[in-house]
Amino acid sequence: MNQKTSLTYKNEILEKYRKEKGGEMSSYLLKPTRKQIKEACIWLLNRRKGSYDEGILNRFFKFKEGENKLYAIERTKGDKFKPIVNFLTGETKSTTPANLELISWLIDFRPRPLSVYLRSNHPIHKPLEPNQNTIYANNEVEIPDIPETKVIHKNDKSITIISQINPTLKITTIVSL
Structure with a gap:
C-alpha cells in the first residue's frame, strides 16, 4: 500500500479531472475559463454541501462573517480563478492548497479535503469503472x-x-x- 501524501492527493485530483473532465461539471470544466470556474462555483454553492465543503469555500473565497456567499462569489474578480485554469490546462504544474481544495470540490473528488484524505485508510488505487465492484x-x-x-x-x-x-x-x- 502506498502512503498518502499531499503529492498523491494532487495527482489523484488531476487524474480524476483528466479522466472525467469535471464529471457532472464538464460543461464548465471541459475547457475551463475564469468565467466558467466562477459560474461553476455559483451553480454548486447550494448544491454541494459536504461536511468540509464550507471550509473549502471559506478558505478560497475568504468570506466575511455573515456575508452573502453568492453575492461574494459574483463579486470575485476573474483573476482569482486564473491559477486554477492554468493548473487544469497544464500551463503550471502546481497550485496553492486553497486552489487545489476548490478544484477537489468542483470535481467532487473524495475524500476531501487533504486532512481527510490523509486520514483515510483506503489504499491508493485506480478508481473502478462504473458498475464494477x-x-x-x-x-x-x-x-x-x-x-x-x-x-x-x-x-x-x-x-x-x-x-x-x-x-x-x-x-x-x-x-x-
Whole structure:
C-alpha cells in the first residue's frame, strides 16, 4: 500500500479531472475559463454541501462573517480563478492548497479535503469503472472511497449498506438487485 501524501492527493485530483473532465461539471470544466470556474462555483454553492465543503469555500473565497456567499462569489474578480485554469490546462504544474481544495470540490473528488484524505485508510488505487465492484467470498461488496462502509443486510433482492462519512453523519443505502 502506498502512503498518502499531499503529492498523491494532487495527482489523484488531476487524474480524476483528466479522466472525467469535471464529471457532472464538464460543461464548465471541459475547457475551463475564469468565467466558467466562477459560474461553476455559483451553480454548486447550494448544491454541494459536504461536511468540509464550507471550509473549502471559506478558505478560497475568504468570506466575511455573515456575508452573502453568492453575492461574494459574483463579486470575485476573474483573476482569482486564473491559477486554477492554468493548473487544469497544464500551463503550471502546481497550485496553492486553497486552489487545489476548490478544484477537489468542483470535481467532487473524495475524500476531501487533504486532512481527510490523509486520514483515510483506503489504499491508493485506480478508481473502478462504473458498475464494477469487488465481491468477496463472504458476499460483502467493497465500496471504494467511502470511509467506514459496511454491508449490513443482503438477500436475493437487495443490499443494505451503511456508511459513516464522519462521526455525526451516517447514511443508509438500500440497493435493489
